[in-house]
Amino acid sequence: MVTEELYAKDSYIKNFSAKVTKIVPSGVILDRTAFHPRGGGLESDTGALILGGNTYRVTEVKFEGNEIVHVLEKLDGLREGDEVEGRIDWERRYRMMRLHTASHIIASIAFSKYNALITGGNITPEYAKDDFNVENKDLLPKIVEEANEIAKRGIKVKVYFLPREEAMKIPGVVKLAEKMPPELETWRIVEIEGIDIQADGGPHVSNTEEIGSIEVIKVENRGKGKKRLYYTVKP
Template identity: 40%
Template sequence: MSGDGNQHGHTHRLDLDDASVREWDATVVGVDPERGIVLDRSAFYPGGGGQPPDQGVLLWGGVRTRIVGTVRGDDLYLVPHDGDPVPPVGTAVRGALDDERRTQLMRTHSGLHVLTGVVFRDFGALVTGGNMEPLSARMDFDLAEVPPDFKERVAEAVNAEIRTDRRITVSNLPREEAFAIPDIIRTATNLLPPDIEIVRIVDIAGLDTQADGGTHVASTAMIGQLEVVKMESKGKGFRRLRVRIT
């Protein structure tokens, strides 16, 4: 990706411009029978980094087409629900996200960034994997030794940071400038493709700065509360935390 970091193929990604966008006008610029619908502008988060894709609808000519996911390729292909009509190329549509799902995913994703920030700060551990659904998630850490009260200490520290109402901001930096930031990659393996020239940075003021492509709330207070439901040991140095957002 080069140039406009918020452009994927023919689609300008409104989700990266402003994560609060839920409805917008667009034009269909491509249709692939196998993959889906391409818009010139879209707020559908296509999935990635553990965050699943958005769902929603396209409204056109009195018709509703449900969108159940996204296929990434040279373009972002919105996947219509089986049996729903597909708008032809050139059609003006109104896009609308499932607001509850997106908002819950934003709260969850931001909560995970607070979690990784706290575990890195307090225990020096990097992330080895993770996945999320609305209001629930798992996060894996490279952590050889843990104190007996680790789960409780992490939950207490995370919720203290959430209550602090730290501002969450997003910026785009040239790759070289982004990698000059200490600990910008919080995963044990650098998953950032080498051809990415513009790096999207998510910053939780005073706590955590990471390269990240997902959607987030504007401040930690909007997350709610994070509960560490369970800690699992998956082998030497491999700890899995299962969390819930309430």
């Protein structure tokens, strides 16, 4: 059974009910989940599964083949068919949502103004880092400054789904160098109205004003034509 990906439809689901469909050595597979698995440069959600009076800590969520595995600290007492309540560590998730939407604004400015693509990156609850194929590292703080001005405008962030062939017609729908989304028939699209549109599978805030202030931590030279930007968000 394929797990229904609730997180792909609504990033604001904090609690949900689900059925345990399979138990594996590292954890459990559910029929539906709001936990976002690690992928797309984002760390996974953490949280808990509740069954009766028992709490099962979710330490990681990951894909194993086509299955989403919820890694648990313990499995004692869980059985296939059990109905559980899932609870997301919301503060952690929400910070990653803010950073993730900020990263899309930054990537859009880099692409539209400097034809720069992201060559790698990672988002944690504390900070994000993105590698860009640019020569001048002084460009990156300027891009962040412009991204802050855009975020303050309170622009709506929309999530919807398009057939692959239709999505491929959108200029700049993929801003990762040398990488395309999987060969899926349907792509999930994240659009910051008038600013950016990308194929993306991760959670986002619904309005750019939720991002807060984007602050540069540091910029590193990672070699010729490769600069790394570290940044975080503040209230």
